[in-house]
Amino acid sequence: MSAILGNTGRATLNALYAASTVCVLMVDTLNWMIWQPLRGKGLRVRSVVEHFVEFGVRSMPIVGLICGLIGVIMALQAAHTLEKWGAAALIADLVGISALRELAPLMTAILITGRCGSAITAEIGTMKVAEEIDALNVMGLNPTKFLVVPKFLAMLLAVPCVTVLAMLIMILGGAFAGVVLVGVDPVVYYNQTAGALTRMDLLSGLTKSFFFAVTICWVGVFRGFRVSGGAEGVGRETTSSVVTSILIIIIVDLVWTSLFFSQ
Amino acid sequence: MENDTDNIIEVRDLVVKYGDRTVLDGINLDVKRGEVFVILGGSGCGKSTLLRNLVGLMRPYSGQILFNGRDFTKMNDEERVETRKKMGMCFQGSALFNSMTVGDNVALALREHTDLEASTIDIMTKIKLELVGLGGFESFMPAELSGGMMKRAGLARAMAMDPHIIFYDEPSAGLDPIVGAGLDMLIRKMQSTFNLTSVVVTHEMESVKLIADRIVMLDKGKVIGLGTLEEIKNIDHPFIEQFFARRPDAEGEDTAAYLESLTNSE
Numbered sequence: 001m002s003a004i005l006g007n008t009g010r011a012t013l014n015a016l017y018a019a020s021t022v023c024v025l026m027v028d029t030l031n032w033m034i035w036q037p038l039r040g041k042g043l044r045v046r047s048v049v050e051h052f053v054e055f056g057v058r059s060m061p062i063v064g065l066i067c068g069l070i071g072v073i074m075a076l077q078a079a080h081t082l083e084k085w086g087a088a089a090l091i092a093d094l095v096g097i098s099a100l101r102e103l104a105p106l107m108t109a110i111l112i113t114g115r116c117g118s119a120i121t122a123e124i125g126t127m128k129v130a131e132e133i134d135a136l137n138v139m140g141l142n143p144t145k146f147l148v149v150p151k152f153l154a155m156l157l158a159v160p161c162v163t164v165l166a167m168l169i170m171i172l173g174g175a176f177a178g179v180v181l182v183g184v185d186p187v188v189y190y191n192q193t194a195g196a197l198t199r200m201d202l203l204s205g206l207t208k209s210f211f212f213a214v215t216i217c218w219v220g221v222f223r224g225f226r227v228s229g230g231a232e233g234v235g236r237e238t239t240s241s242v243v244t245s246i247l248i249i250i251i252v253d254l255v256w257t258s259l260f261f262s263q
Numbered sequence: 264m265e266n267d268t269d270n271i272i273e274v275r276d277l278v279v280k281y282g283d284r285t286v287l288d289g290i291n292l293d294v295k296r297g298e299v300f301v302i303l304g305g306s307g308c309g310k311s312t313l314l315r316n317l318v319g320l321m322r323p324y325s326g327q328i329l330f331n332g333r334d335f336t337k338m339n340d341e342e343r344v345e346t347r348k349k350m351g352m353c354f355q356g357s358a359l360f361n362s363m364t365v366g367d368n369v370a371l372a373l374r375e376h377t378d379l380e381a382s383t384i385d386i387m388t389k390i391k392l393e394l395v396g397l398g399g400f401e402s403f404m405p406a407e408l409s410g411g412m413m414k415r416a417g418l419a420r421a422m423a424m425d426p427h428i429i430f431y432d433e434p435s436a437g438l439d440p441i442v443g444a445g446l447d448m449l450i451r452k453m454q455s456t457f458n459l460t461s462v463v464v465t466h467e468m469e470s471v472k473l474i475a476d477r478i479v480m481l482d483k484g485k486v487i488g489l490g491t492l493e494e495i496k497n498i499d500h501p502f503i504e505q506f507f508a509r510r511p512d513a514e515g516e517d518t519a520a521y522l523e524s525l526t527n528s529e
Binding site: 126127130131132134135137138139140141142 | 318319320343344345347348350351352354355356358359360361371372375376420424
């Protein structure tokens with residue numbers, strides 16, 4: 001009995017500690033991202049651009065490939081059912097709305113988590129193990145300003161940008177399958193897509209991608225700063241960074257979908 | 264606001280705890296301007312913890328650390344940054360930023376803290392690297408250097424802002440005796456050339472003999488001796504005697520004491 005109480009208590013304390021650490025990190029990041037630059041303590045723009053290239057541009061090939069293929073798969077799966085009803089043209093509606101509202105933001109976020117969220121944890125974790133974070137502190141350089149803010153800004157820019165391209169490629173993938181493999185008339189397919197999609201679909205997907213970006217970066221950074229105990233610690237936190245990040249992304253997705261689905 | 268007393272650092276009644284465990288228990292010491300001050304003690308005696316407190320990487324449980332007469336532990340962030348510009352630290356594993364070249368490592372603090380022209384910073388970087396015998400290595404990555412060279416590069420980086428004081432964490436650890444001695448000479452050279460105060464954490468007696476002006480000897484979180492090497496040697500204390508005689512603990516005593524120190528909360 002006391003063991004159960006003890007474990008519950010310890011788990012609660014750990015969770016509260018983690019939550020407080022994340023909050024401190026958030027406040028510190030916003031401080032160095034907005035308030036301090038306004039006071040003339042500059043942003044590291046070059047570092048932001050470098051990270052944007054890494055998180056955004058370099059993610060494009062894999063995100064594009066996977067989202068294109070998912071578009072094809074979705075169209076083929078939908079064709080199987082819709083053709084029975086003579087409604088093959090509705091493939092365009094299904095692929096378009098799914099891509100914009102759900103699959104493009106989600107797939108992009110999951111892929112960028114795997115590519116970059118883990119890299120953020122590994123980078124910060126390795127720096128911590130090698131005392132490089134201490135070195136920054138002793139040199140009077142704030143690790144948040146130096147390491148976190150550029151990644152955070154780059155992620156906020158990169159994820160929505162990649163998401164928009166992923167949406168486009170997914171719709172093109174669906175169109176390829178619909179037109180070439182299923183045999184829907186291209187003009188009909190285009191008109192169906194254009195008629196089905198609304199500004200709200202795009203907004204819903206982009207809002208999600210913004211929150212996914214926040215999640216990927218903060219989980220990555222938080223896990224990175226938690227690393228202790230050498231190379232093994234880096235590996236452990238990197239793995240759990242990806243798992244935690246994907247879990248939170250799905251939960252955020254659920255919350256936003258339930259808020260948006262009727263609109 | 265600077266108080267130019269003889270002491271650059273004064274530590275008053277410093278207590279540091281990890282959880283319930285007291286690691287440093289009422290430390291008092293002064294570091295005089297321009298001396299090489301060695302923090303000496305066995306493994307796990309709290310000397311690295313003391314160093315981490317002196318440079319502000321840890322906050323003490325109680326007590327004061329006065330840097331140029333001002334309490335470092337009570338400063339706000341901006342004052343701490345200003346103070347830190349006057350400090351340099353050489354880490355045990357050198358802690359060079361692995362993603363940057365050696366030159367960028369040295370130039371970083373200058374780029375971030377000063378408005379100097381890029382060309383001036385380049386020249387200053389070259390001078391600092393020349394100073395530690397690494398002229399021409401600006402474009403090398405840290406991973407391309409040997410252990411001794413990395414420590415030298417770490418020293419060049421610590422010297423970048425022309426600090427008043429420099430802290431060394433186990434400078435000769437993991438180096439062969441020749442390279443280690445070279446580093447000791449370098450520490451001495453920095454002191455004599457720039458009248459640079461140095462605080463060195465070490466447990467290597469050979470190095471202590473070469474560099475130390477004064478020594479503080481720690482055991483189990485307490486100061487057991489403070490003075491020159493000769494004065495320390497003459498102190499009648501079982502640990503000091505054992506340390507200088509390089510005599511091992513009786514079998515098992517060491518680990519038993521360590522376990523006890525872990526479990527004993529107060």
